[in-house]
Amino acid sequence: xxxxxxxxxxxxxxxxxxxxxxxxxxxxxxxxxxxxxxxxxxxxxxxxxxxxxxxxxxxxxxxxxxxxxxxxxxxxxxxxxxxxxxxxxxxxxxxxxxxxxxxxxxxxxxxxxxxxxxxxxxxxxxxxxxxxxxxxxxxxxxxxxxxxxxxxxxxxxxxxxxxxxxxxxxxxxxxxxxxxxxxxxxxxxxxxxxxxxxxxxxxxxxxxxxxxxxxxxxxxxxxxxxxxxxxxxxxxxxxxxxxxxxxxxxxxxxxxxxxxxxxxxxxxxxxxxxxxxxxxxxxxxxxxxxxxxxxxxxxxxxxxxxxxxxxxxxxxxxxxxxxxxxxxxxxxxxxxxxxxxxxxxxxxxxxxxxxxxxxxxxxxxxxxxxxxxxxxxxxxxxxxxxxxxxxxxxxxxxxxxxxxxxxxxxxxxxxxxxx
Numbered sequence: 001x002x003x004x005x006x007x008x009x010x011x012x013x014x015x016x017x018x019x020x021x022x023x024x025x026x027x028x029x030x031x032x033x034x035x036x037x038x039x040x041x042x043x044x045x046x047x048x049x050x051x052x053x054x055x056x057x058x059x060x061x062x063x064x065x066x067x068x069x070x071x072x073x074x075x076x077x078x079x080x081x082x083x084x085x086x087x088x089x090x091x092x093x094x095x096x097x098x099x100x101x102x103x104x105x106x107x108x109x110x111x112x113x114x115x116x117x118x119x120x121x122x123x124x125x126x127x128x129x130x131x132x133x134x135x136x137x138x139x140x141x142x143x144x145x146x147x148x149x150x151x152x153x154x155x156x157x158x159x160x161x162x163x164x165x166x167x168x169x170x171x172x173x174x175x176x177x178x179x180x181x182x183x184x185x186x187x188x189x190x191x192x193x194x195x196x197x198x199x200x201x202x203x204x205x206x207x208x209x210x211x212x213x214x215x216x217x218x219x220x221x222x223x224x225x226x227x228x229x230x231x232x233x234x235x236x237x238x239x240x241x242x243x244x245x246x247x248x249x250x251x252x253x254x255x256x257x258x259x260x261x262x263x264x265x266x267x268x269x270x271x272x273x274x275x276x277x278x279x280x281x282x283x284x285x286x287x288x289x290x291x292x293x294x295x296x297x298x299x300x301x302x303x304x305x306x307x308x309x310x311x312x313x314x315x316x317x318x319x320x321x322x323x324x325x326x327x328x329x330x331x332x333x334x335x336x337x338x339x340x341x342x343x344x345x346x347x348x349x350x351x352x353x354x355x356x357x358x359x360x361x362x363x364x365x366x367x368x369x370x371x372x373x374x375x376x377x378x379x380x381x382x383x384x385x386x387x388x389x390x391x392x393x394x395x396x397x398x399x400x401x402x403x404x405x406x407x408x409x410x411x412x413x414x415x416x417x418x419x
Contacts, residue, residue: 004060005215010272011265013053013217015191018201021213024186025062029114032057032186032215033065033178035121035171038073039088041099042239045251045303046229048267049217051107053188054116055269058108064116065182066104070097071125072170075163097122103238107302117182121174128173137173140206141199152195168199175200179210186213220266223258238303245304246340249312252296253289257282260291268298311336318404319412326381326398334402334414342413348401351391352415354378361405361413372407379406 004025008014024030034050036043043051054064073093088096101118108116146152146168152160175197178184187197197214204212220228229236236251237243243251255263261279264270270278282291293313301309315336318324337343344360346352358369358378372378374387380403381396394417397403403415 004057004062007056007060008053008215008217011052011056012262013049013056013266014215015218016194016214016216018198018213018215020211021186021215024211024213025060029062030057030186031063031065031182031184032188033067033119033175033182033184034188035067035069035072035174036100036104037069037076038093038096038100039076041096042237042242043100043103044229044238045236045248046220046227047238048299048303049220050188050190051104052267053215053217055107057188058114058116059269061114063114064108065178065184066108066116066118067174067178068097068100068104068118068120070094070120070122071128072121072167072174073097074126075167075170093122099239106305119178119182121177124177125170125173133169133173136207137169137176137203140203141169141172168196171196172199172203175212176203176207179204179208179212185211186215188215188217191216191219223256240304240308244336244340245300245308245312246315246336248303249296249300249309249316252299253292253316255292255295257286257291260289260295264291264295264298268295268302270294270298315340322379322382322406324382326402326404329398331399334398334416337404337414338416343416344405344413345416345418348417348419349394350417351393352403352417354385354389354392357392357405357413357415358407361415362407362411364407377408380404 005014005017005022034054036047036050054066057064070093073088073096074090076087097120104118110116110118146165147156152165152168175184175187187200189197194214194216197216201212201214204210222228235243236248252263260282261275264275264278268275278291278294281288297309297313300312304312311332314329314333318326318329318333318337319341342361344357346357354373355366355369358364358372359366364372373385373389376384376387378385380392381398382404383396392403392415394400397417401417401419405413405415407413
């Protein structure tokens with residue numbers, strides 16, 4: 001048994017813990033759970049904090065349970081929300097639960113003695129009777145206690161419906177039900193879940209007189225104070241159809257120097273020595289961005305798999321390294337590029353008019369395109385076009401099909417000669 005809480009602490013992933021939690025985890029294998037709210041069909045990188053909590057729990061020899069809220073999703077967690085959630089239909093929630101189940105399966109090991117489990121609280125909440133719930137659960141909570149919880153207190157001025165007010169009791173009941181069914185004795189969650197978690201430990205103590213504990217993880221912001229998990233294009237999703245592995249890689253590789261080492265601790269499984277070495281390399285040569293590149297490779301591999309991460313890294317190198325040899329690149333790199341940067345298609349094995357390529361790839365007028373070529377501002381497959389160039393020779397295509405067209409130093413497009 002390794003020390004689970006100490007591992008979280010040095011990785012900056014530990015925020016709060018109930019009294020006696022350290023001794024409880026040190027005493028032997030613990031079954032602990034973390035809940036995920038199915039408000040969308042995909043989780044996002046902000047959810048990586050609790051996911052990594054479960055990953056480290058399992059690596060420390062404990063048993064993780066990932067709970068998907070097919071029941072609580074019918075209500076919606078008020079934590080961190082300034083207004084009422086839009087209620088989803090049962091079909092929408094079921095579809096979201098299915099998507100989240102598949103994603104969680106990429107992070108946890110479901111085999112062996114400490115194999116993880118995926119559980120849907122819809123199994124017990126959707127058939128729950130209101131009278132039984134109020135008698136068996138509601139009687140253990142006072143209104144005074146519930147109004148002191150942050151998730152409720154922060155909404156009192158603007159108003160909170162009874163529906164969302166009751167969410168805390170449903171999450172507490174989840175903890176109790178998981179304790180009965182699977183022997184769960186601990187819950188992990190974000191720091192905004194502390195009130196809901198301690199409501200569960202109290203319900204277990206009152207009803208079945210068992211020991212139960214809670215551990216919370218921090219809500220992450222960047223050094224600049226921005227909310228973690230957002231890019232210029234919006235949320236960074238764990239679903240490749242929403243945020244491609246390439247865009248995921250770019251999110252990580254572009255983090256500020258001040259965040260890189262902290263994020264290496266939080267969102268990779270690298271050890272102390274390796275992270276310290278990357279931190280030293282970043283301090284000595286920040287322009288090389290060694291820490292960010294390793295962070296991007298490791299985090300993208302965790303989310304999308306090693307193969308997708310390697311492809312994303314190669315695609316990134318093509319875009320940002322003007323000296324990359326295109327002849328060494330696999331077709332998959334160019335196929336990926338077609339979906340990530342501007343693309344223009346032309347008939348196969350025919351010379352491509354330069355002005356047509358610039359117009360279709362970048363939307364330039366013919367006069368602006370001609371002026372750019374004359375100024376030496378256009379290159380094809382790494383070779384600058386001479387001032388009088390009018391055609392791109394198909395003989396120079398990579399794999400007899402592909403060209404990378406650069407406008408200036410930053411804009412790039414892929415040209416495809418269709419067969």
